[in-house]
Amino acid sequence: MNNLPRLALELPAPTFTGPPCPSCKGKGVTDLRYEWTTERAVLMVDVLCDDCTGCGSADHQGCDTARHAEQDQDDYPDDDTNEEPGCPSCDGRGWHPLQGFTEDTMLTLRMPCGCTEEQLVPAREARTSR
Numbered sequence: 001m002n003n004l005p006r007l008a009l010e011l012p013a014p015t016f017t018g019p020p021c022p023s024c025k026g027k028g029v030t031d032l033r034y035e036w037t038t039e040r041a042v043l044m045v046d047v048l049c050d051d052c053t054g055c056g057s058a059d060h061q062g063c064d065t066a067r068h069a070e071q072d073q074d075d076y077p078d079d080d081t082n083e084e085p086g087c088p089s090c091d092g093r094g095w096h097p098l099q100g101f102t103e104d105t106m107l108t109l110r111m112p113c114g115c116t117e118e119q120l121v122p123a124r125e126a127r128t129s130r
């Protein structure tokens with residue numbers, strides 16, 4: 001039963017102009033991955049950094065706001081000039097912020113959206129250990 005493939009959604013490192021977030025060193029995610037078991041695979045889900053909420057920037061200068069766990073609606077004016085069709089459920093980001101829990105901590109998971117299924121790659125085992 002437990003021979004499901006371990007998959008992960010690999011996103012490129014975030015870009016920004018200010019200093020990197022000291023907590024995640026600019027990666028936007030922690031070194032932990034959260035195991036999320038589905039019917040077909042074990043997803044190794046990235047855990048968003050609490051301090052920068054996912055963009056990797058310490059001061060949010062020139063950061064990629066699409067990486068923030070909480071989306072500001074103003075970042076996405078809903079008008080006809082939006083040429084990227086994207087995915088309606090994730091705004092083309094490819095993931096959703098999702099609450100996850102360990103024994104004593106609440107985590108914000110970068111849960112892959114169903115539209116990224118084809119982009120999931122085998123998780124690198126080295127990343128799963130602390």
Ligand SMILES: [Zn+2]
Binds near residue numbers: 023024
């Ligand atoms: Zn951070």
Ligand SMILES: [Zn+2]
Binds near residue numbers: 055056057061063065
């Ligand atoms: Zn930011």
Ligand SMILES: [Zn+2]
Binds near residue numbers: 087088089090113115
């Ligand atoms: Zn999607």
